[in-house]
Amino acid sequence: MDSQRAKARALEAEIAALRRACIETQAPGDDDSQVRKSFQETHQSNSEEWGLSKDLRSHLGSLESELQFLSRLTGISIRNYCKNTEDLTNTEMAEKSIKKVLQRHRLSGNCHMITFQLEFQILEIQDKESLSSVITDLSIIMEPTEYSELSEFVSRAEEKRDLLMFFRSLRFFVEWCDYRKRTFKHFKEKYPEAVQLSEGASSSCMGIRNPSQPGFELVIVWRIQIDEEGKVLPKLDLLTKVPLRALELDKNRVIETAPLSFRTLLGVLGIEATLESLIKSFCTEESS
């Protein structure tokens, strides 16, 4: 009987304690005012983070505009870059305070219409007097373009491990291609019937035809070459297409010497003026 009573009393006490515990463990959100309070708290912390994000975002914006400016200024647009450093200093070197580091870089981007991907390694050796950085490996991958002149140049640059020369040649090459395109376009617009661009705007050939004299055609081949040293040079040639009969009549051998004369003219007048005079003389003369 008593034990039962004791049991009962113990249970009662336990129940009272549990009841108290229930009141204490109020989950936030259970209570309206608590909800508001916690919301304020989280909002504060959120806004702190949002504040950080805002700074970050505006900083990113300024970085992006800096990159855009740089790409316009330098002509090269780098889209992606990552770097990996390996310390090759061994204890012997460390004793002589020589530090040897191998850097692996991967870079991808474009120069106008030419897209490239580079992977190169730079070995940096620092001793007491000087720091030497040497490119020990260079691999260039270019997306195939219509510019066949580039593939030879790329393999040469890889061989010589001349990274800067690669970029310099690329820049000038693209400049020249653009100039060629604009020049051809200009003449096509000015003399629409006389000028033929067989391969479209970025073709390397411009044909001149006199509509009243079919069978006669001048073709100007404008190649952009990159030499051994990485210098970009335009090379223009004149090809003549003339009926056999006309050749026989050509006593002064004007047609034969035309390519050479063209070269001379280029040296004297420059590209645009030469082309202009050629078109004019070919098309406006009544007699061939």
Next chain:
Amino acid sequence: MELANTLRQDGESRGGVLAHLERLETQVSKSRKKLEEPQNAQALEARIHELKRLRDKLRAEVKQRQARVKASTANVEPDQILEISEQEILERKQENMKAILQAYRFTGISGKLTSRGVCVCISTAFEGNLLDSYFVDLVMEKPLWIHHHSVPVFIPLEEISAKYLQTNTRHFLFVLWEYLNAYSGRKYQADRLQSDFAAFLVGPLQRNSLCNLLSFTYKVKPEGQSFPFCARLLYKDLTTTLPTDVTVTSQGTEALPSTWEEQRAAHENLFFTKPLHQVKGNIALSAPMTKVMGFQKNLSRLSGQGPFHLTRTTDKQVFRVKSTASRF
């Protein structure tokens, strides 16, 4: 009621009756208690049972509440995680952009925006060796002007800027880069010649600050006497690292024997086509030439003539054999 009546009828036996009544009362209550006790026990048991049930219910309730509390705090975390990952993404993007800005120096022309314009950094290299950098601080106003720069005085900066700076700033930078890179390359070649091949040089290497006019005297073999050659290299085109004019002459006044004449001509050719310090390497006939030496020896042994002298043409494909004996 009956008890009360019995009390009034017999007053004398009141004490005895009262006592009797009391005895009865206690008996009744005892019996009642006795009756109640089994009921109490039952009730107690029932009560205990009830209490237990209530306790268990409350336990469950508390547990639930505790779990809810945990869950609600956990509910706050996923949002925070989202916030953090977005921040991480932005930070990573920022790191990438900063790295790209740094990487521009590998293209030769890089820059940093300043309050008034841009500070352009021009990096130079020669055959994979990264060399000096120069800077040009441009102010983006109309007209564009150069605030300050580290371009050496002998580079025709004014000329180049007069031509291109206003009309085509990009081209201005390209051309300036060409000049600076070529200068850096020539300087590097001259420095390497001086340091690596000091044994072959007779006297100092003379050069101008632009490093486009070099003059030096050298011997083919470091030891022993051979006809020393004077080389004069002129780099007329300031954007190249190979000379445009090369003259190799013999120092003495007497006429050179034919072998030496050929060598002289070959050297001239080499200077035109190869970087300076590599020309010396070719001339020096270093270790890979031991095969040639062996060939020389064999020739003399076989033909009974000798000694023979070999000169190498620039493409390293053909060896011309000439004997120093007067018969040939």
